Amino acid sequence: MANVTSTAAPERLQLLRVLGPAHVWALGVGIVLVGEYMGWNFSVGKGGMIAGLVACWVAGLLYTCVAMIDSEVTSTVAAAGGQYAQAKHIVGPLMAFNVGLFLVMAYTMLEAANAITVGFLLDTVAGMLGHSGLNQKPFIILAVMFLAWLNYRGVLATLTFNLVITAIAFVSIIVLFLSVQFGGSAVPLDFSAITSDPLPYGWVGIVAALHFGLWYYLGIEGTCQAAEEVRSPARSLPYGTMAGIMTLLIAATLTWYVCSGLVPWEYLGQAGTPLFDAARVTGSTGLMMLLFVGTTFATLASANGCINDASRAWFSMGRDRYLPSWFGAVHPTYRTPYRSIVFLVPIALIFALGAPLDQVVTFSILSGLLGYTFMTFNMVMFRKKWPLDTIKRGYVHPFHPIPALLLLILCATAYVAVFLGYGTQLIAMMCFYIIASLWFHFWRYRFVKRGDQFTMPWPRPNGY
C-alpha cells in the first residue's frame, strides 16, 4: 500500500483531475475506431482476404504489446505528455524531445486526415442527394475549429463527448454484425475467395498488407496523454487502456468478418468507406444510416482525441522549456493547455487543406511507428533501472521482455512494409527528425532547467 500524504499546494495552475477509466477508454478507442471504418481495407487490396486477416491479428498482437507496456510505464509516470514524460525520465532529454515530436506529428497529421475525411463524407452524401461539387473546405475547417474550441473549454466535456460518440460508433459495428449474422442482409456472407484466391499476390502480399493493418489500432497509446487529468492514474490508465485494446480487437475482427463476407475483396481493397459500403450491400436503409452515423462519429471522435493528445504533448514540452515556455500555460478557468490547443489549429489546417490524404496518413503512421520503436528499449531500460521491487506500479505487464522484443520485431517488419510503398516519405521523415534533433541539441537545450525536468519521486536508478 502506498502512503498517502497531502501537503498544502502552492498557488499554481494545474490541469484538472476529473477523468475516470471510461474517459481514458473513450480517448484511446475514440482516436482509433475510425481505422475500422476506413483505411484498414487497403490491406485486403495489397494481399487479399487472408492477408487482410493476418494483418489484422498481427497488428493486434503488436498493439497488445504496446498497450501492456504503456500501461505499466504510464501507471508510474503519471504526467501529461505520456511517452514524452516517460522518455524524459527513463532515457534522456534528446529522446524525450524526439518522442514529443513523434506524438505531436502523429496526432496532428491524424487530426488533419480526419478533417479531410469529414469533408469527403459530406461530399459523398451531397452527391447521393444530387448536389455535385460540394466545397469541402468550410466543413473541414469547421470540424477542426469546433473540436479545438471544445478542447479549449475543458477536458471533461471533451472526453464525455468522445465517450458518447465513440460508444455509438462501436455499437454500430456490433449491430451490423448481428444483423448480418441473423439474416438481416439481402446478400449472404460469402467467403469463397479464401479458398479460390487465397493469396493473390503471394506471401509478400501479407507483408505489404501489414502497413494498413496498423490502421485498426493506431493511436491506442494516446491514453497516456490523459495521465495528469485522471483522478487515479495508477488504476484508471491501465484499466482504460487494456479495455480499449480489447474493444479494438473485437471491433477489428468483426469489421474484417462482415466486410470481407459482404464485399468482393477486389472492391473492398479500394473502398473509401468499407463498413458503410458493407451496410449498403445489405440493402437495409436503417443499417446504411446507422453506419453513416457511425463513420461520421468515429471520424469526429478521432479528431477530437488527437487535438487533446497533441496539445498535451506540446504543452508538456513547453512546460519543460524544450519549446518556448509560452506553450506551457494553463487556462485559469478551464484548466486546459489553451495556448497549445490554439497554436496547433493552423498547423492541422495547413495539412488538412494542402496535402493529399494518403501522404498525411503515412506521415502519421511513420511518426507512430517511431514512437513504438522507442517503447521497446524504453521498457527494457525501465525494468533494468527500476526493477519491480523498487517503485510501485499500478500495473505490471507479464512475460517481460517478450512483449518488448515482439514489438521490436513487428516494428521492423512494419518499416519494411512502409518502405515498400512509401520509401521517400520514410526518408524525408527521418531527415526532419534528425534536423530537429540537431536544433534541440545545439540550441534549444541551453534553455532547459535541467534539474527541474525530472519530477518523479523515484529512488536512484540501478547503476547510478
Place this chain on the structure above:
Amino acid sequence: MDIWNILEYAAWALSALFGALMLIDLVKVDTTFDNDLLTSSREGEIEATAERHTI
C-alpha cells in the same frame, strides 16, 4: 442556391465564430493574468502532493 450552398456558408460562419471565441478569450486571459501564474504548472505536482512511491 440549394441547402448545400447554405450549409457551406453556415460552416464558414461557424468556423469563424469558434475561431474568434478562442482567440478573443486567449487575448483576454493573456492580458488579464500574469504570465508567471499562467505558466506555473509543474509536472509531478500530483505525485508529490498526493501519492508517494513507497511499497
